[in-house]
Amino acid sequence: MDAMYIKPFIASISNVFSTMMQLPVKVGEPFVKPGEGPSSDVSGIIGMSGDVIGSVVLSFSNPTAENIVALFCGQKYAAGSPDFADAIGELVNMVSGGAKALFKDRKVSISCPSVVLGANHIVAKQSDVPTVVIPCVTDCGTVNIEVSIKDTRAAAANAAGAAAKA
Amino acid sequence: MRILLVDDSKTMRNIQKAVLAQLGHTDVLEACDGQDALSKAPAFKPELMLVDWNMPNMDGLTFVKTWRQQNKSTPIIMVTTEAEKSRVIEAIKAGVNNYVVKPFTPDLLSQRIQETLQRAAAQAAAQPAPTAA
Numbered sequence: 001m002d003a004m005y006i007k008p009f010i011a012s013i014s015n016v017f018s019t020m021m022q023l024p025v026k027v028g029e030p031f032v033k034p035g036e037g038p039s040s041d042v043s044g045i046i047g048m049s050g051d052v053i054g055s056v057v058l059s060f061s062n063p064t065a066e067n068i069v070a071l072f073c074g075q076k077y078a079a080g081s082p083d084f085a086d087a088i089g090e091l092v093n094m095v096s097g098g099a100k101a102l103f104k105d106r107k108v109s110i111s112c113p114s115v116v117l118g119a120n121h122i123v124a125k126q127s128d129v130p131t132v133v134i135p136c137v138t139d140c141g142t143v144n145i146e147v148s149i150k151d152t153r154a155a156a157a158n159a160a161g162a163a164a165k166a
Numbered sequence: 167m168r169i170l171l172v173d174d175s176k177t178m179r180n181i182q183k184a185v186l187a188q189l190g191h192t193d194v195l196e197a198c199d200g201q202d203a204l205s206k207a208p209a210f211k212p213e214l215m216l217v218d219w220n221m222p223n224m225d226g227l228t229f230v231k232t233w234r235q236q237n238k239s240t241p242i243i244m245v246t247t248e249a250e251k252s253r254v255i256e257a258i259k260a261g262v263n264n265y266v267v268k269p270f271t272p273d274l275l276s277q278r279i280q281e282t283l284q285r286a287a288a289q290a291a292a293q294p295a296p297t298a299a
């Protein structure tokens with residue numbers, strides 16, 4: 001996946017966490033997720049459609065998610081409560097919305113968020129798109145952004161180029 | 167002042183309610199999507215609406231377009247993660263008076279609410295009173 005699709009997520013999560021929670025984010029080296037391994041305890045998921053399609057997952061351990069939700073909401077909610085899931089959903093919504101606004105010349109819509117809970121659950125993604133994991137270290141713990149998206153316009157252009165060469 | 171707060175996230179509604187309360191606004195009715203807002207607004211007669219864009223059942227843009235068919239004057243602030251210029255233009259065309267991109271600081275939202283209400287008051291003062299709201 002092109003760096004032009006990684007940088008917007010780094011900028012966006014930093015902006016969301018600092019603006020809403022005064023929580024600085026230190027971003028580690030992004031890596032390609034080997035296989036369809038399990039995510040952590042909590043996944044906030046957004047779908048993208050339009051010129052870029054795929055999914056964005058914010059993945060947290062339970063304690064990290066509880067810490068971050070407490071900062072975001074100004075009060076503690078247990079993992080699994082409806083208010084907890086709502087807060088995780090709104091965080092992934094803001095991170096994804098902010099990121100897609102930074103995609104150059106691409107019109108993208110985002111879905112409403114869904115939240116999956118449970119230790120080591122697997123978020124199934126499109127098999128032909130690699131998942132890039134962006135580790136984001138905060139004082140509340142580490143949040144991983146799992147980006148699994150494909151530029152449909154670039155894919156169409158590549159296919160046209162390959163057809164022209166053949 | 168009656169304020170209708172439309173967002174599918176309760177967390178986000180709570181954050182906005184806190185900002186409204188700081189400005190002294192406590193007569194706030196919440197709606198969780200566009201359809202819910204459409205069913206509540208006529209009886210509530212809001213004097214200001216804060217409307218999210220991405221919501222299930224009916225999104226905020228569709229709600230604004232529908233509401234504007236019956237009411238041109240209610241000040242509406244869109245509060246959304248949709249940050250592209252093209253989206254802002256789309257919302258303004260639909261009849262939104264002001265626009266706040268999430269994430270926002272309480273100060274920014276507070277400022278936009280005050281400026282929206284001031285502009286609406288100035289407009290109302292400049293125009294003859296409408297026969298029906």
Ligand SMILES: [Mg+2]
Nearest residue numbers: 174218220221
């Ligand atoms: Mg929403």
